């Protein structure tokens with residue numbers, strides 16, 4: 001069975017002391033929650049301080065981006081070699097990076113390969129814009145993004161990867177996809193994985209939904225059999241709401 005994951009994408013929020021305080025609050029409220037993986041993705045500069053907390057807590061840690069080269073003249077960038085040992089996961093191709101920082105499918109693929117080469121598991125984000133959604137282009141957009149992101153990866157590497165379906169129109173808008181639609185698209189993602197790498201690999205990959213998830217809708221979302229977790233923005237910045245989402249998920253999975 002795939003272990004459910006509640007992944008908090010803190011985006012460009014929290015100073016180092018604020019990040020430590022938030023992680024401590026979450027731990028106090030959610031505890032270790034054996035059955036649910038709690039992944040915290042703070043800004044880069046907070047990773048070291050949060051890593052120190054993982055001795056007493058069971059958080060997994062993720063970065064929000066990385067470069068694909070090992071090192072070099074890339075001012076302002078962070079390489080997977082630098083993240084090794086600090087981050088278990090790295091979010092790649094978030095729609096904010098695609099839209100605001102010109103991240104292409106090709107670079108998403110380079111980053112995924114580079115992360116895997118350093119034993120960091122990519123959380124690859126895919127999702128259609130409002131315009132694509134209204135034109136009925138959701139399926140083809142997802143298909144293109146998933147195939148491009150995973151191009152050239154082995155079946156084993158794909159199994160170490162997490163895919164997050166995040167419709168852009170649902171991110172930060174308070175307007176989540178319905179659980180049924182989210183489940184259907186996550187099912188389509190799994191079908192693409194099956195076509196690329198076979199049944200066993202496809203069944204092993206965790207697929208998350210992201211976009212305006214909160215305690216109110218997480219139950220319905222997590223009841224969808226094709227959805228294995230959530231990538232949470234706003235609601236992950238409040239210890240109470242994040243911990244509540246972990247609790248609800250744990251209950252659903254009988255943890």
Ligand code: PGA
Nearest residue numbers: 171172211212232233234
């Ligand atoms: P949101 O963000 O939960 O605030 O909509 C989700 C995300 O961007 O990953």
